[in-house]
Amino acid sequence: MSELKGACIIGQSGGPTSVINASAYGVIRAALDCPSITAVYGAAHGIKGVLDDKLYDMGQEDAGELKLLLNTPSSELGSCRYKIADPDKDDTDYKRILEIFKKYDVRYFFYNGGNDSMDTCNKISKYMQKVGYECRIMGVPKTIDNDLFGTDHCPGFASAAKYIATSCAEVYKDARVYDTGMVTVIEIMGRHAGWLAGAAALAGVVGCAPDLVYLPEVDFDMDQFLADVDRIYKEKGNCIAAVSEGIHYADGSFVSEAKTSATDGFGHAQLGGLAALLANMVKERTGAKVRGIELSLLQRCGAHVASRTDIDESFLAGKTAVETAVAGETDKMVGFECTRESGKYSCRTKLFDLSQVANFEKKVPLEWINKEGNGVTQAYIDYALPLIQGAAEAPTEQGLPRFARLRKVLAK
Numbered sequence: 001m002s003e004l005k006g007a008c009i010i011g012q013s014g015g016p017t018s019v020i021n022a023s024a025y026g027v028i029r030a031a032l033d034c035p036s037i038t039a040v041y042g043a044a045h046g047i048k049g050v051l052d053d054k055l056y057d058m059g060q061e062d063a064g065e066l067k068l069l070l071n072t073p074s075s076e077l078g079s080c081r082y083k084i085a086d087p088d089k090d091d092t093d094y095k096r097i098l099e100i101f102k103k104y105d106v107r108y109f110f111y112n113g114g115n116d117s118m119d120t121c122n123k124i125s126k127y128m129q130k131v132g133y134e135c136r137i138m139g140v141p142k143t144i145d146n147d148l149f150g151t152d153h154c155p156g157f158a159s160a161a162k163y164i165a166t167s168c169a170e171v172y173k174d175a176r177v178y179d180t181g182m183v184t185v186i187e188i189m190g191r192h193a194g195w196l197a198g199a200a201a202l203a204g205v206v207g208c209a210p211d212l213v214y215l216p217e218v219d220f221d222m223d224q225f226l227a228d229v230d231r232i233y234k235e236k237g238n239c240i241a242a243v244s245e246g247i248h249y250a251d252g253s254f255v256s257e258a259k260t261s262a263t264d265g266f267g268h269a270q271l272g273g274l275a276a277l278l279a280n281m282v283k284e285r286t287g288a289k290v291r292g293i294e295l296s297l298l299q300r301c302g303a304h305v306a307s308r309t310d311i312d313e314s315f316l317a318g319k320t321a322v323e324t325a326v327a328g329e330t331d332k333m334v335g336f337e338c339t340r341e342s343g344k345y346s347c348r349t350k351l352f353d354l355s356q357v358a359n360f361e362k363k364v365p366l367e368w369i370n371k372e373g374n375g376v377t378q379a380y381i382d383y384a385l386p387l388i389q390g391a392a393e394a395p396t397e398q399g400l401p402r403f404a405r406l407r408k409v410l411a412k
Contacts, residue, residue, distance in 0.1 A: 006107025011043035013113035017156030026318025045078035068404035071394035114143035122354035139333035146195035151335025158310035158387035161199035172208035181237035187275035200242035216246035308390025345386035
């Protein structure tokens with residue numbers, strides 16, 4: 001493969017994570033250090049920044065500030081939920097993207113996101129091939145939902161899982177303070193895949209497991225749920241239930257009272273209010289003191305408890321995207337291939353075709369959910385536990401986290 005010289009663009013899309021900037025830093029640092037890449041641009045708010053010709057010159061940033069991206073949550077370049085059309089039906093956006101690529105001599109495009117972002121990446125890649133514009137395009141994965149096809153796990157999931165497990169353990173201790181009992185319902189993110197809700201069970205490793213865990217991979221039975229809570233409360237005097245926001249009845253309808261409140265830019269239901277709904281029903285059934293807790297955005301921005309493994313792997317994903325693209329790869333997403341043998345965890349990168357990844361949701365295997373449908377098995381614990389290892393070594397300022405402060409100089 002002959003050398004391809006030109007500029008690159010890195011964009012971030014979809015819901016942020018506590019380590020998505022670590023992946024962006026992997027791309028930016030590797031690209032700035034690569035002789036084949038003549039300039040490095042960050043797209044403001046993902047693909048919309050390309051369409052709006054709003055690109056940041058990453059070469060103008062201080063190296064120390066860039067490194068702070070490793071421990072800076074959210075999407076520092078800005079994110080979006082913009083769905084580009086099928087190019088065979090409407091190629092307006094694609095013509096504009098090509099125009100911008102030509103203007104800045106962009107020959108490398110890296111898109112950092114989840115399922116829908118990989119779809120965007122795939123569409124742009126196929127269009128550039130169709131019109132004969134040489135540009136190597138790579139997807140850099142992120143999603144706390146952990147539902148991308150092929151890869152063992154997704155950057156961002158481990159840190160969210162660690163936050164959830166830590167929070168559940170802390171709530172477990174707090175819920176047992178008084179000599180009177182309490183039922184606690186903890187609502188966890190996850191529309192169709194229950195990877196995050198399953199992470200609540202990791203608290204059991206330190207003796208603080210929730211009593212019940214419900215994932216959207218199995219149908220939810222309200223009567224059985226209330227019976228289980230009532231039984232456990234009477235037996236123990238306390239009960240903690242962790243529920244995925246996406247749990248649904250047998251007919252497919254979401255249990256959440258907010259199921260029809262809104263959708264995002266891709267038509268996905270925006271869920272919420274489930275913990276309060278279930279808490280009220282439990283109170284009516286049991287008469288117990290009940291608390292409903294919604295972890296909400298804290299799950300994806302809790303960088304203070306990020307997994308060191310997650311940070312390192314997220315950076316590696318971004319770095320690998322650049323290295324493999326420069327070596328001649330395109331139309332791929334960087335993923336992970338891992339082994340967990342005899343208690344030893346190892347991980348290496350692996351490339352997956354964008355066309356396979358786009359718009360495919362990987363769910364928790366049914367054999368990793370107990371037969372009652374209210375908990376996960378040891379197989380899930382063995383899978384997730386290695387991913388949450390290690391602590392973030394984040395710098396502080398006046399006792400608070402010191403996040404990156406980028407200049408965001410617009411490219412001309």
